[in-house]
Amino acid sequence: MSRIILIQAAYFAASVLFIFGLKAMNSPRTARRGMIMAAFGMAMAMAGAIADPHVTSYGWIVVGVAIGTALGAVIAIWTPMTHMPQRTALSHAFGALAVSLVGAAYFYDASIDLLELGLVKRIALGLEVMLGSLTVTGSLIAFAKLQEWIRGNHAIKGQNYVSVGLAASIIVLMIYTIYDPSQEWAFYLMLVLSLLFGILLVLPIGAADMPVVIALLNSYAGLGAAATGFALNNNILIIAGALDGASGLILAIIMSKAMNRPLLNVIFGRIQASTAASADDVYGGKVKSTTAEEIALMLDDASRVVIVPGYGMAVAQAQHAVRDLFVVLEKRGCRVEFAIHPVAGRMPGHMNVLLAEADIPYDRLIEMDDINPTFDTVDVSIVIGANDVVNPDARKGDSPIAGMPIIEVDRSRSVVNIKRSMSPGFAGIPNPLFANDNTVMFFADGQAGVLDIVKEIKAL
């Protein structure tokens, strides 16, 4: 009896540590301490599970823990910061795989031992396996897209009908297994269809919508863990799963708001084909190209510079070059800040992590809503590898990106765009910013281009 009490005490302590650990994430000063608390909580929860009287053999647990520790450490130590979105997608697949396998194993044992499965447990097992399975394949597809193993949007004709049909079949099979769990085939067929559904769900979604997708998969993985908690009658799983589910959902909503697109539109829809003016109409002879030397001269008498990073900065691995630019400008007495759009990059907060890696102090990373009102006093805005998030057409009603909040660089005194070519961003529309009187284009690779500018400034 006292053993049971000790185990429950460990689970309870773990829940408290998780909640206060996450609470500490509200400031970069306390976040590390919070994560140590959460990790400690996880260790207590695992100890509680190992001490459970139902656990009679430890060999396989040790094997599993050893493999997982090695794999996790390798991934954690060698993943470059630019690959954080891929790492996150992959880890959602790992978490969901665990959820789904636990559900399947539990169902299998119940069917051979004829343990009685109550109604709530049957529902929980069904949900657990469904959410787990679709998150496994969905996350793997997201990973493949972020890794650029799969390019473009692969939508079959009538894809939405196929998806709806598949979803309906999964629900029917789930109700059937809940009603009559002795029909094992229905349970396993549901598992397979859920795997298929996960693929179809993510395959048509474009790379720039990945922040929303990753956040949603995060939420599913959490809800799957919570369902496991219902199946096993274990509160710690319910609590941790609910925390994760809430977090993923909130992030998904924040991201889709930052694109001014409803969540469902990101999942089932695509941006309509462009109705905007053609690139020739917008740019026709008005785009001015410049050199690193001229940009250095512009920056020479600037007192306030704002840098707007986008996914292109991550692709070009330009964050360290940007750091050099930051240092050289600050040394000349210029105030340099970074304007971060919520959906810049491929996952929530992607740009912040890259710039923090390059030793930019975090108080210079300014959120879009805070920096936008101040652009009238900005001398030079430097846009590196961003496009749609600075497109002033978003203010016009008839644009495909109408209503999307943007970083208002066009209100600063002058704008420098560092870009390899005039190719459009994800929305596939021309950007009138590039043709503005106060805008110049610097056609270069992000990293090489910024280093050239730094060299020219030093030569002044």
Added chain:
Amino acid sequence: MDVLLQINGFYVFMLAAVVGYHIIHKVPPLLHTPLMSATNAISAIAVVGAILVAGAGHSKVSTILGTIAVASAVTNVVGGFLITDRMLKMFKAGKREQK
């Protein structure tokens, strides 16, 4: 008794979701990437279920599935917390804030 226990689960879920909502809303966008890897590590709590399945010795099938589940969940626990710490370590305040 069992039914009562399971209904309790709904209260726990509801309260945890509300607490989670309020806590997560206060996390600044600055830390959204570390937040995601942190919640990912925490949702690897499925490791508890995996340990119970792998160690109960009910059947060969469930032991194998449980072991794979333990391995993948522990990958997330170890990888998730280590990488979150690696990221958080990089966030440094400017000179003025350090005082």
